[in-house]
Structure formats: C-alpha cells, structure tokens
Amino acid sequence: MITSEEYKARLRKMKINIIVNGERVEDVTTHPSLALGINTIARTYDCAHEPEFRHLATATSHLTGETINRFDHVNRSREDLMTKIELVRALARQVGGCNQRCVGTDALNAVSVVSYALDQEYGTEYFSRFEEYLRYVQQNDLCLAGAVTDVKGDRSLKCHEQADPDLNLHVVERRRDGIVVRGAKMHITMAPYADELMVIPTQFRGEADADWAVCFAIPTDAKGITQICNGGHVRPRRMEKPFSSRYQGSHSMVVFDDVFVPWERVFMCGEWRYSGWLARLFGDFHRHTYCGCKPAYTDLIMGAAALAAEYNNLEKASHIRDKLFQLIYHAESIYACGVASATLAQKMPSGTYLPDVTIANMGKYHAGLSIHEEIAILQNIAGGLSFTVPSDADYFDNPVSHAYIEKYLKGKADVATEDRLRCFHLCNDLCHSEVATFTMNAGVIGAGPAQAQRITVLADYDLESRKRWAKEIAGIKG
CATH class of the missing domain: 1.20.140.10 (Butyryl-CoA Dehydrogenase, subunit A, domain 3)
Structure with a gap:
C-alpha cells in the first residue's frame, strides 16, 4: 500500500486535462482549488497506515491474499460491509463529511456482480477482465472515481431520440482492439485527482439504446478526456471554517471526445438488458x-x-x-x-x-x-x-x-x-x-x-x- 505522498507524486506524473475557472491546470497537486480535495483523499491513504485505523481501512484481497486499501476492495462477507460503514463514519468525522472515494468503491462492487452475470448468460469474458483489472487496481493502490450520471439532455426522450446522441455517453465505434466512446458524465466526485474512472450506465437502456449500455475503466489522463471542474476555495485561516478550510471535494463534468478504450477494460458493451x-x-x-x-x-x-x-x-x-x-x-x-x-x-x-x-x-x-x-x-x-x-x-x-x-x-x-x-x-x-x-x-x-x-x-x-x-x-x- 502506498502513502499519501506517493499518491501525490503519482498524480504529478499524470497529464490530466482539467479546466478550472476557465484556465487549464498544469499540476493538480499544487492548484489551490483542488488542494482541499487532495487533502481529503490523502486521509484515505494515511489512515491505512495508522494503528488506530488500520483494522478498518485495510482488507485482504481475495485475489492475491495481500493486504490492500479497503477502498479498492470488493466485499466478500457481511463483516466486510459492516467494516466499510464503520470506516466511512470514522473518516467522515475527521474530514467533515464525504471522503469522496466511495463512489468508485461502490461502482467496483456493482461491476463485480454484473460482469459475472453477463458471462454466465452470454459467454463473454467480462468477469475475467474485471478480475484482472481489480488485481491491477489493488496491487497499485489506485484511487478510482465512479462516473455514473450522464448529462441526459431532454429527460423525456430516450438516448437515440435526443437531438444530440452525445448527451448520454455511448459507443461510436467498435474495433478489433477496443471501443471508442463519446459523451459526458456530470457531477463526478474527485475526478480531477483520481487515477482512474469506473464508468457505468446511469439508468436502464432499451434495445434501441444498446450503444449507450456500456461500462469500462479508463485512466483520467487518457487521450480525449477533458474535465471542467469546480473546486474549493483556499485561504489561510486560524478559527474560521475549521474543517472546510482543510477538507473539501471537487466535482467535474468529464467529457469523452472519441476516447479509445481497449477491450480488456470493457465490462459491458451493448448488453442492454443488464444496464438497469x-x-x-x-x-x-x-x-x-x-x-x-x-x-x-x-x-x-x-x-x-x-x-x-x-x-x-x-x-x-x-x-x-x-x-x-x-x-x-x-x-x-x-x-x-x-x-x-x-x-x-x-x-x-x-x-x-x-x-x-x-x-x-x-x-x-x-x-x-x-x-x-x-x-x-x-x-x-x-x-x-x-x-x-x-x-x-x-x-x-x-x-x-x-x-x-x-x-x-x-x-x-x-x-x-x-x-x-x-x-x-x-x-x-x-x-x-x-x-x-x-x-x-x-x-x-x-x-x-x-x-x-x-x-x-x-x-x-x-x-x-x-x-x-x-x-x-x-x-x-x-
């Protein structure tokens, strides 16, 4: 498991395309509007090394048997679920609310269930891909953001009926080596300083909307991804805003402009019956x-x-x-x-x-x-x-x-x-x-x-x- 400083060092090596207040961000770890969110994520890494939190913040990987950060864990028992809510309650008391990582964790757990069911019905390889991806996430102690909500457009219309089909993220091309997706996800918590995005459908897709029934994982600095992000407001304080001057969150509109996703990172593609x-x-x-x-x-x-x-x-x-x-x-x-x-x-x-x-x-x-x-x-x-x-x-x-x-x-x-x-x-x-x-x-x-x-x-x-x-x-x- 890595430390918060190692997490920040890894972020500095990434080239995440982020716009905050109209300006492109060169280094997410030094930008004042993102610093408070990174402070929050740092706590999720540090607590895994602290004696008083280690029993809550770590788990044993069912894939490798190694000790991992609980936010990269798929729940394998009732005790896992119990420990998860103990952890998030304890962390939230420290950071004044949302620790931000739960969306990615909960998306991982949902994909673990559905990818297996897809393989059982269709003979696909989604679950084996997912387990290989999960192994990679756990061994590298990655930080995942869940990208769920589409911008949706006219809410009374289905995806294929929209004037602009890109108002819900969808597959625009299937290749031998992967897929190409286009669209945007909205309200994506901690996306500016996450390692990866776990992308899932926001709601049920009908047969005519099979191209919009897609699930995949992608690095946040992948070519074609742009984030338009709100951020916290930082200024030195002594008494004022005792927690929100130290911990906040950032949320992005994540735009996918013809983003290529290799097949090994695709966990649903067109199986519309399972999207909901x-x-x-x-x-x-x-x-x-x-x-x-x-x-x-x-x-x-x-x-x-x-x-x-x-x-x-x-x-x-x-x-x-x-x-x-x-x-x-x-x-x-x-x-x-x-x-x-x-x-x-x-x-x-x-x-x-x-x-x-x-x-x-x-x-x-x-x-x-x-x-x-x-x-x-x-x-x-x-x-x-x-x-x-x-x-x-x-x-x-x-x-x-x-x-x-x-x-x-x-x-x-x-x-x-x-x-x-x-x-x-x-x-x-x-x-x-x-x-x-x-x-x-x-x-x-x-x-x-x-x-x-x-x-x-x-x-x-x-x-x-x-x-x-x-x-x-x-x-x-x-």
Whole structure:
C-alpha cells in the first residue's frame, strides 16, 4: 500500500486535462482549488497506515491474499460491509463529511456482480477482465472515481431520440482492439485527482439504446478526456471554517471526445438488458455506504450543538435536550439501517456480498429527509452567533476589536472567549458555509433522490405476503 505522498507524486506524473475557472491546470497537486480535495483523499491513504485505523481501512484481497486499501476492495462477507460503514463514519468525522472515494468503491462492487452475470448468460469474458483489472487496481493502490450520471439532455426522450446522441455517453465505434466512446458524465466526485474512472450506465437502456449500455475503466489522463471542474476555495485561516478550510471535494463534468478504450477494460458493451441492473446495484451499494457517512455528519452537528449549548450554559434546558435527542435519533437510526443491511446481506453468484436492498434504501431515504432538520436544530441551538461570528482578523489582528470581542462575547464563566468563538465558527461551517450547502444538497440528491429509493423499495418489497396475512386475519378466503 502506498502513502499519501506517493499518491501525490503519482498524480504529478499524470497529464490530466482539467479546466478550472476557465484556465487549464498544469499540476493538480499544487492548484489551490483542488488542494482541499487532495487533502481529503490523502486521509484515505494515511489512515491505512495508522494503528488506530488500520483494522478498518485495510482488507485482504481475495485475489492475491495481500493486504490492500479497503477502498479498492470488493466485499466478500457481511463483516466486510459492516467494516466499510464503520470506516466511512470514522473518516467522515475527521474530514467533515464525504471522503469522496466511495463512489468508485461502490461502482467496483456493482461491476463485480454484473460482469459475472453477463458471462454466465452470454459467454463473454467480462468477469475475467474485471478480475484482472481489480488485481491491477489493488496491487497499485489506485484511487478510482465512479462516473455514473450522464448529462441526459431532454429527460423525456430516450438516448437515440435526443437531438444530440452525445448527451448520454455511448459507443461510436467498435474495433478489433477496443471501443471508442463519446459523451459526458456530470457531477463526478474527485475526478480531477483520481487515477482512474469506473464508468457505468446511469439508468436502464432499451434495445434501441444498446450503444449507450456500456461500462469500462479508463485512466483520467487518457487521450480525449477533458474535465471542467469546480473546486474549493483556499485561504489561510486560524478559527474560521475549521474543517472546510482543510477538507473539501471537487466535482467535474468529464467529457469523452472519441476516447479509445481497449477491450480488456470493457465490462459491458451493448448488453442492454443488464444496464438497469448495473445502475441499480451501484445505487444499492452506495445507499448502504450513506448509512455510514451521513450519521458522521450528524455526529459533528450534534457535537457542535451540544458544545454551543454548554458554552451558553444551557445544556440542561429541556428544549435543548429534546433537540439533541432528535439528532441522536437520526444518526443512530440511519446507522442502524447500515448495520442491519450488512447483517442481512446476500452472497451473489460472483462471491460479492450485496447489502439488504430494502434496508439500505430506507437508510438513505431517512438521511435525505432528515438533513435539513438536523441543520435547523443546530441553527436553533447555536443561534445568531453561528452566522455573525466575528472573523479571524477581527479577533487576532486588531487590538481594538479584539478587546471588544473578548468583553462582549464572553459566555460561561469558565469558558475562554476564544474557545467560544471557535465553537461558533464550527457551527458556521456546519450550517452556513458553502460546504454546508453542498452537504445538504448531497444528502438529498446523492445516491439518488428520495423517489429513487421509493421505486427501489416498492419494486423489491413483498407486498403480496402482507396482503395474504391480512386476508388470513380478516377471514378472507382466496
């Protein structure tokens, strides 16, 4: 396994074609808009070497028997799924939310299941290709971004009906040595500083859209790939933005302009009947992951709220305790869905373990509905100071404003004014910053909006048995 410094050194050797704020990036490791995202990925490498995290952050490869980074692991047991959500919860508490690597990990797991099924039905070689690719990823400790969502164009039209066929990524040429693809993927987390992209369909493709049913892996610096990327905002801070000044994420529109993919990296090509299952399996794996990372953000909200109440000497007030209970309820109910889903996981024919679909989706559904309430609870407990707290410069650099802040923003007698300010800067970061806004949106839309979970649960859930039990109790025959 490599270290974070080795990861950064590898990135410096790559020639990833990235545009940020209208300018081409020469070195992703030194660009200020990408630095915070790279800091986050660095934690995923470093924690694999730290004694207190190693048991969570590493796994044993079923292909080589070697110790690998868990983010490159295909889950081979219920314990693997349980450890995954323990890891993402622990990491999210450190980086203030998303560790960014889960999309790639969850895409790997979904492809492991579907490529095997394709080989069984069609006699293809996708699964053997996938295992060879997975071996390469694990042995080189690569960092994968999952590229799932197409730009889609007119949402009422199918792929082949669009005025521009490139609005969904598709195969434009099949060659003896590989395929050529064209299109764009949107909202691709950590793509600017990933080693590779794992590309999968975003939804079901019909027979007329077989060319759009494609799955493959490609280096981020492959010829023909251009990324248009948003990034974090970096400036030196002392108290302000205590986590988002150190850790953030970047997201790209990834354009594939006639990109060649060799056959050994292609894991689906035209098998349209399986496209929807692949997209759905990715969603199921990713919603299970949400049951680990979203409770961690609630942990931070809860901790900041409890600390703000304590620093205001209100921690024993009944209405404060009621609000803290509500935060505990959300965090632990969502995490419980992750635990239960892992415990009831099903072993697929490929050997990969799939978390219980219904429970994983219910956990993500709960997370999406609760995030705004959680932020509102913190806002209510922290009050106005959480968004009008004086700046670093006001406190540290100007003796006049420093003196007034020390006098008038003093709270509980045994709490230093500086500590109180630091607490409220954390509250600000959690509920009023740009990252807080992103987290609220990601909580709702990430891994699919609430309707996606409703559709999945209703498609899987055994309502017929419930009707049968109701008939038996009611005395209805037939």
